Amino acid sequence: GAVVSQHPSWVICKSGTSVKIECRSLDFQATTMFWYRQFPKQSLMLMATSNEGSKATYEQGVEKDKFLINHASLTLSTLTVTSAHPEDSSFYICSARDSYSYNEQFFGPGTRLTVL
């Protein structure tokens, strides 16, 4: 099946620093990638939809200047958490939609961010 990877799998950073998380589709092209956030024992909340070559579409309540998304190629999207604060600590999961398979999103393994 289709594989999506995320890097890093976990990161610890100091408050005020920026952290970049990569999401890659390994064996398929993904016109669209999605970024989710999951709090402990909570559901996944869609943060933004990332389309290759264009600006990301952010969900209501998500600060686009805080969570910078870049989808520069059909296999890579990055999420940068800028000036991270402890409340940004969470599990971030990306998913990618195969350009030829409209309905299915393939999920990455997630990145656990801890901000001290």
Next chain:
Amino acid sequence: GEDVEQSLFLSVREGDSSVINCTYTDSSSTYLYWYKQEPGAGLQLLTYIFSNMDMKQDQRLTVLLNKKDKHLSLRIADTQTGDSAIYFCAETGDRDDKIIFGKGTRLHILP
């Protein structure tokens, strides 16, 4: 608004069937999904059903959809220890590219 509800916890004896229930509010959903999440991992799509179907079976998994009541269920036959995970019900809502997840049901297997 769009909402997906499911019970948070289910305990089942090994070898028995597990039934995880879910209700949703958006009648315009095109697809309904069941995802599995093991500890510390991402989501794995188990199965999905089109909104114009009422049942789908895939090996040990049976999905039942009651569109009138907006009720979706996942039955896992012969539950094994490897089935221990959190199961998320999800729907596409009024946008086919946006998936709305429930809070997840933690399935605990008793020996």
